[in-house]
Amino acid sequence: MTPAPAFVSYEFADRKELCLSLAAQSSRRVMLVPPLFDEMNRMRKMLVDVMRALETLEVGSIMPDLPGTNESLVPLGLVTLTDWQKAVETCAQQHDISHVASFRGSAVTVTNLRQADHWIFSPVKGATILRTMLRTRVAADKESGQATSLAELTAQAGSGPIELAGNILGSRLFTELNAAEIPDFINQRVVRLESDNKPGDGQIPGSALWLRAEPDDDPAMSSAIARDIASWLE
């Protein structure tokens, strides 16, 4: 039978935020922190498949919603990167997590967990995520007959909320993300796709699902990620 994840929660800023949880018959557990914005939607199915594959390898996993995303009741426009970092830290504390896997942009949200062991998949800095979203906005503006530029929009986002690719970002979230570099932890394993030539500690087969027009899955990639995480936990 395919194992079914359950919903659990963590309390942050007087609210409950949901997490998907898949317990396993073992003490080995990992928290998966999902990518940011659209990349989360495009990779969520693949990540839930990672959770299922981890369960078969006797590794329990938990995947929290960041405040303002997915099922969260907090409006995204009120959320800051500092909130995300504290939320991830709080979730890890409340669920007794010492091993954290982050994906793409979520690498910049796990920085409060300096002492944890980190598994990091294809990390990007915050500015890279924003750049794609800004370009989408420039293209949309162009279609409606308005000429905007990356520089203009960046300046605008620094002083007030901005709508980028269907997301309302407050100026603090934008500014913090724009400055957020890829972290470097004491204990970390950086894993990339085989087609990615940047330095890393391991490579897995698969494709960059965050680039797809529609959300998609990749069972082989999910299994490869789960196997890599399971052996890293040993």
Place this chain on the structure above:
Amino acid sequence: MQNEVELTPEAAVRAVMRDILGLSEEQVSEFKAETELFGALPELDSMAVAGLLTELEDRLDIMIEDDDVDGELFETFGNLVAFAEMKVTE
């Protein structure tokens, strides 16, 4: 840490197209200079183009400015490869 391997601009463009369109290695290896892109491939909408530009910047360590981007750039695979080759030598 594994050493960084030099990636040719053409290989990078091919890899990114493959990821955007969800193609196999064989399918994307059939892309030729004259293969039509924008308009011919429905998956390649403005959102996908935004992702493509940022991903090329990331993989080839280049910066693509607003002024660099025009309609012609995405007309064919050859145009995109030529553009990437020009940017890495800048």
